Amino acid sequence: MTGFLFSAIVFISAAILFVPLAKKLGMGSVLGYLIAGIVIGPYIFGFIESGNQGQDIMHTTEFGVVIMLFLIGMELEPKNLWKMRDLIFRIGLTQILVTAALIFAIMLALGISWNIAVAVSLSMALSSTAIVLSSLKEKNQMGSPVGKMSFGVLLMQDIAVIPILAVIPLLAITGGEISSADAHGADSFIETLPTWAQTLSIFLAIGLVVLIGRFGFGPLLKWVSKTHLRELFTASALLIVFGISWLMQLVGLSPALGAFIAGVILANSPYRHALESDLEPFKGLLLGLFFMAVGATINFELIQKQPINIISIALGIILIKGLVLFGLGKFKKLNLGQNLSFALGLAQVSEFSFVTYSFAIQFDVIDQELSDLLMAITALTMAFTPILSVLMDKLVVGKLEQEVIDSDQKMDDIHEKNQVILLGFGNFGSTVGRFLRANGVEATILDYDPERIEFLRKLGFRVYFGDGTQINVLETAGASEAKILISTLDDPNQNILVAEICKEHFPHLDLLVRAKTRSDAYELLEKDIQNIYREQLDTSIRMGEDVLKKLGFRAHTMHRLAAQFKKYDEESLKILVNFKNDQKEYLSTAKQHIEQQESILSGELSKKFSLNDYAWDSEQLKSENSDKK
Amino acid sequence: MKKILILFAHPKFEHSDIQARLLASIAGLENILVRDLYELYPDFQIDVQKEQEAIFEADVLVWQHPIYWYSCPPLLKQWIDLVLEFGWAYGKSGIYLKDKYIFNAVSSGGSAEVYSTTGRNRYTLEEFLRPFEQTAYLCNMRYLKPFHLAGTHNIPKEELDRKAMEYRNFLLKLRDEPIEEPFIQKP
Numbered sequence: 001m002t003g004f005l006f007s008a009i010v011f012i013s014a015a016i017l018f019v020p021l022a023k024k025l026g027m028g029s030v031l032g033y034l035i036a037g038i039v040i041g042p043y044i045f046g047f048i049e050s051g052n053q054g055q056d057i058m059h060t061t062e063f064g065v066v067i068m069l070f071l072i073g074m075e076l077e078p079k080n081l082w083k084m085r086d087l088i089f090r091i092g093l094t095q096i097l098v099t100a101a102l103i104f105a106i107m108l109a110l111g112i113s114w115n116i117a118v119a120v121s122l123s124m125a126l127s128s129t130a131i132v133l134s135s136l137k138e139k140n141q142m143g144s145p146v147g148k149m150s151f152g153v154l155l156m157q158d159i160a161v162i163p164i165l166a167v168i169p170l171l172a173i174t175g176g177e178i179s180s181a182d183a184h185g186a187d188s189f190i191e192t193l194p195t196w197a198q199t200l201s202i203f204l205a206i207g208l209v210v211l212i213g214r215f216g217f218g219p220l221l222k223w224v225s226k227t228h229l230r231e232l233f234t235a236s237a238l239l240i241v242f243g244i245s246w247l248m249q250l251v252g253l254s255p256a257l258g259a260f261i262a263g264v265i266l267a268n269s270p271y272r273h274a275l276e277s278d279l280e281p282f283k284g285l286l287l288g289l290f291f292m293a294v295g296a297t298i299n300f301e302l303i304q305k306q307p308i309n310i311i312s313i314a315l316g317i318i319l320i321k322g323l324v325l326f327g328l329g330k331f332k333k334l335n336l337g338q339n340l341s342f343a344l345g346l347a348q349v350s351e352f353s354f355v356t357y358s359f360a361i362q363f364d365v366i367d368q369e370l371s372d373l374l375m376a377i378t379a380l381t382m383a384f385t386p387i388l389s390v391l392m393d394k395l396v397v398g399k400l401e402q403e404v405i406d407s408d409q410k411m412d413d414i415h416e417k418n419q420v421i422l423l424g425f426g427n428f429g430s431t432v433g434r435f436l437r438a439n440g441v442e443a444t445i446l447d448y449d450p451e452r453i454e455f456l457r458k459l460g461f462r463v464y465f466g467d468g469t470q471i472n473v474l475e476t477a478g479a480s481e482a483k484i485l486i487s488t489l490d491d492p493n494q495n496i497l498v499a500e501i502c503k504e505h506f507p508h509l510d511l512l513v514r515a516k517t518r519s520d521a522y523e524l525l526e527k528d529i530q531n532i533y534r535e536q537l538d539t540s541i542r543m544g545e546d547v548l549k550k551l552g553f554r555a556h557t558m559h560r561l562a563a564q565f566k567k568y569d570e571e572s573l574k575i576l577v578n579f580k581n582d583q584k585e586y587l588s589t590a591k592q593h594i595e596q597q598e599s600i601l602s603g604e605l606s607k608k609f610s611l612n613d614y615a616w617d618s619e620q621l622k623s624e625n626s627d628k629k
Numbered sequence: 630m631k632k633i634l635i636l637f638a639h640p641k642f643e644h645s646d647i648q649a650r651l652l653a654s655i656a657g658l659e660n661i662l663v664r665d666l667y668e669l670y671p672d673f674q675i676d677v678q679k680e681q682e683a684i685f686e687a688d689v690l691v692w693q694h695p696i697y698w699y700s701c702p703p704l705l706k707q708w709i710d711l712v713l714e715f716g717w718a719y720g721k722s723g724i725y726l727k728d729k730y731i732f733n734a735v736s737s738g739g740s741a742e743v744y745s746t747t748g749r750n751r752y753t754l755e756e757f758l759r760p761f762e763q764t765a766y767l768c769n770m771r772y773l774k775p776f777h778l779a780g781t782h783n784i785p786k787e788e789l790d791r792k793a794m795e796y797r798n799f800l801l802k803l804r805d806e807p808i809e810e811p812f813i814q815k816p
Binding site: 553554555556557558559615616617618621622 | 670671
């Protein structure tokens with residue numbers, strides 16, 4: 001019962017079954033995937049064999065973490081990252097060192113040899129980026145104080161991976177007959193180089209990422225986007241992430257860290273939203289698979305043999321990590337509710353430790369049996385923390401958080417979330433945008449013409465590349481949180497499409513839509529769009545107003561009548577749209593169009609329109625006065 | 630020869646007989662300039678600086694308008710609100726209107742008798758125009774007695790011609806001779 005299709009069906013079905021269930025029960029998707037993994041794993045249904053299959057899947061899908069950090073990087077501008085330096089280096093480093101020291105001391109006290117204790121304590125000090133960030137994103141807490149602290153700590157941990165991997169070979173007592181290049185598994189050539197060259201190449205690699213990010217990606221994406229082939233753009237997005245990961249592996253750095261740096265560099269890029277929406281599904285799928293693999297690798301056989309031991313070790317580690325984190329939270333003045341969710345959120349052991357265990361085995365630092373035990377413990381901590389978080393949220397934090405929500409929202413400066421989204425920045429949209437900006441209202445602007453975007457960026461407009469008719473593009477542009485969406489695309493059908501999508505997926509949005517002709521306006525009216533802007537209406541009436549003034553009509557009267565005429569025309573549109581429906585089956589569109597024009601031009605409504613203006617008319621008053629006399 | 634500036638406000642001048650006759654009587658006179666506010670600012674967006682420059686040139690200002698609901702048409706009120714700025718028209722450095730002459734030249738449907746304490750409107754025209762008087766007072770201007778063309782609803786043609794002539798002669802006198810009429814001004 002193997003084969004790709006069958007495995008895919010099993011994985012996806014399990015996910016479809018358990019993830020929504022977990023979400024319904026308020027547990028978050030991470031826990032749902034874990035449960036799905038356990039269910040299809042070797043100890044329940046056995047779709048995944050015991051042994052290495054689960055771990056293989058895990059290693060493959062770890063790439064989801066890389067994409068995730070790339071995406072997170074894009075939401076962080078360099079200047080915001082700089083603001084986090086205290087969080088990253090002070091809080092993050094303290095967390096790793098103190099946690100590792102505590103675990104190390106306890107292990108020594110239990111009579112475990114020091115080299116094992118170093119390897120294990122360092123691995124266990126790290127938390128799971130995948131789980132923590134996924135849950136934070138799901139709860140929309142990335143911008144909150146808890147989110148920022150968690151992120152700072154996780155970032156430091158990602159940096160710490162490098163020295164930890166460097167330390168493990170030194171712990172080998174038997175001496176390394178196995179060459180480290182083999183042990184690493186990756187094509188890391190630099191370990192054959194002297195130390196100074198290694199350091200140099202690491203800096204060179206990071207420098208290369210920064211340089212390519214600055215000057216390479218932009219032109220590449222522009223070149224690709226000009227083809228208007230969406231799949232090619234997606235492929236380029238993947239190419240960027242793959243390329244960076246490969247480069248990082250080459251010099252022995254964490255691919256996630258490299259991807260993160262590249263993301264930060266692209267934070268100001270016009271292609272940000274397009275990249276986000278293209279990579280988001282890959283990230284989601286890979287991470288989902290990753291969590292399922294974690295669930296599947298939990299060795300229940302081992303746990304069954306010594307259940308109390310393993311579970312209490314797992315809980316003990318959660319306790320130690322949680323206490324250290326809680327202390328740091330206290331130091332950074334988080335309130336109780338925030339601190340609890342911060343401490344518990346990061347209390348699990350990182351997926352990275354799976355890598356260090358197998359690495360440590362290769363250097364004979366630990367043996368297979370211990371590694372299995374450690375993996376079981378790690379997987380258990382991963383499974384426990386989400387459950388504990390849910391309980392915590394339900395029982396304690398929920399009550400405490402109510403007061404905090406307001407302050408949380410104010411601190412949300414990582415994301416660029418504007419109240420207004422403006423689609424299309426051509427002649428029409430740019431005028432709207434300029435006027436909004438003149439009044440201090442910044443809109444998130446999307447356009448799909450690379451040349452125009454480049455030009456507008458030079459003028460200081462933050463225009464992003466993206467096709468506004470795609471749901472996920474709208475989503476990444478912040479459609480869920482925005483208040484108003486303005487669609488001023490040149491193609492009327494696209495505007496109608498946008499209106500349809502927004503009506504269905506973002507019903508809270510106030511839609512303002514540009515229309516070219518009357519029939520476009522009719523179509524929008526039929527879609528129940530209220531704010532329709534026919535692009536010629538105001539201008540042509542204004543032109544008529546000026547003609548009449550040149551003919552000697554009084555300016556103010558013409559101004560009033562022009563305003564009234566516009567109002568009349570928009571009202572008649574709403575009346576005639578019904579007429580249009582009645583005739584639909586009988587008339588060709590062209591004939592229909594002419595008929596409508598005629599009914600407007602000769603219609604009762606417009607006849608003697610201006611002659612019926614009785615403002616400031618004193619004739620009746622005069623006749624009544626003379627009657628009196 | 631003094632310069633006279635007429636600030637004219639009529640929202641529907643094309644239907645006007647009375648005000649049109651008054652304006653016709655002074656058309657083309659040297660140094661008597663008419664600013665047709667509703668024609669200049671059909672959308673009520675008054676160019677304040679332009680208005681102030683025009684006032685600066687003049688020695689005598691006239692608020693000429695029909696009386697609607699015991700006051701002026703809305704654009705003239707808007708004009709007062711925007712053009713007579715603090716620091717320009719009044720206040721410590723607001724000296725630009727000082728000693729200029731100003732008055733209202735108005736037409737009303739109601740007759741002169743109606744505008745009296747015993748008449749239907751219960752107050753005199755002067756009393757209805759107090760806000761204008763006080764506006765001029767605050768700006769250190771010299772507020773003259775209003776010119777009133779009353780009973781326009783059924784005015785005979787000869788009477789209208791006579792009043793139009795009177796208006797023309799009054800303006801010419803203001804323009805050419807030293808002004809001896811009584812006025813109200815802040816001491």
